Amino acid sequence: MIIASKKPIEEIIQEVKDYKRLLILGCNECVTVCEAGGKKEVEVLASTLRMHFIKEGNEKKIEERTLERQCDHEYLEEIRGIVDNYDAILSLACGVGVQFTAEKYHSTPLLPGVNTCFLGANEQRGMWTERCQACGSCILARTGGICPISRCAKRVMNGPCGGSSKGKCEINKELDCAWQLIIDRLRDLGRLDDYEIVAPIKDWSTERAGGPRKVVREDVQV
Amino acid sequence: MRLKCPANFRIIRLPCTGKIDVIHILRAFEKGADGVYVVGCMEGDCHFKSGNFRARKRVEQAAKILDQIGVGGERVKMYNLSSGEGPLFAQYSIEMDNKIRELGPNPVKVALQAKKQAA
Structure with missing residues (x-):
């Protein structure tokens, strides 16, 4: 799976401080399993940010939502009706999720809440290592x-x-x-x-050095 | 036992301290609590093996977050005692009460109250 790690809270505060209405958007897939951007992490981050900004006298509307995936059109469509209620979205998905959400909601600023690290395995509780x-x-x-x-x-x-x-x-x-x-x-x-x-x-043309890649499967296209 | 302890804390019962999560502690602060302490079984005596160790880790995580946002990590603490130690339970509650009085009220609550008064 894709392994991500939490961004430092100071960095996130710096990124979101100018937005009044913020949606923290989690993802139920890889980042949930590696405990960086699932529903739980969304709740903790939202609570932390709410408390921080209240304390600073800069109270914000910070709401939470976690999608099944942020790398699929159908799940991202679930927030179409509410996206205009926010000045920015802080996505806790991997870099793919953040970008795909940004592409879909062109006029809403998208901020990443995690650092996407690598493709790895859960070697032991709290430890993930690269495999691919x-x-x-x-x-x-x-x-x-x-x-x-x-x-x-x-x-x-x-x-x-x-x-x-x-x-x-x-x-x-x-x-x-x-x-x-x-x-x-x-x-x-x-x-x-x-x-x-x-x-x-080795044929490196299939690697990233050959530019952004694409997989097209005509057999499953409809 | 008729032990004396402060009347200003609310006991929230859990099946095991292993049930507690960081968000439960943070929510208490968001709702205006001045401090939270978690009382688990003695280390090594958990009926579910590692519940109290998990709780300790989560208390530490919550403390770290509260430190980072300036609420103060010392407002959360984990205690361990056995079910037969009523006097120690009372003593811990007094200890925590004194500690919180020393630290003053939760700054999040203070900010919310100030905003309410200004409105």
Whole structure:
């Protein structure tokens, strides 16, 4: 899922201080699971901001709403009737949600309430780690299910590099060397011969370097 | 036991302190409470294993938020005692009452009252 982290409250206060009527818009998907922008976080942020501005003698109308998703037209349509009641929307969705809402409601300022971080997994309670860089051409079949693009600092395709020491990466002693993990897993799977195959040059045109991407599926279009 | 304790606090009963969330504490302040304290079972004695540890974390989170907006994180506190410690319960309520009197009223409530009077 998409992992996001909360923006510091001081930054949010700075962004919203000039708007009198504010809608805090949460998202029920990824940001709910990573506890950055779901219904609960919307409630806490709204309460915090209300108290702050009352205390400052600058009382505002701050209301709450959480949509099923902010990256789909049909859910965003749910707020069409109320959007004009607000001077700005503070969206706690990922960068996709913020932008899609902004595109839909062109005349309402959209502010982000979270920092969108990466595509990751919930490794343990309160800890999320990166697993995918959405490079657009998956090579996990060859690498024992461990991604050298997202988990190797250098994105090395035939690793490990000389910076791997005792299974750890040179950039951080706590960071596992992705290639060590790959070799260990291939050995456990009895597929160490695969490691000997030199990986072909990767097609990076499907990655972000090729510009903003698009997936078109005519088979599901109506 | 006929213990003496301040009459200015309201007890909100929970099935377990693990039920409490940051928003419950913040709402109390938004509605004008001057302080909130959470009384859970002794650490390690939670019937639901980790309810009181969760509560402590959430109290800390609420305190951090209240500090950030200048309401004051010291207005929230977590206490632990066993169900047989009535005198300690009374003592904690007195302690909290004294602490809040020292800190003065909740600034959010003060601002709202000032606005009401001006209107």
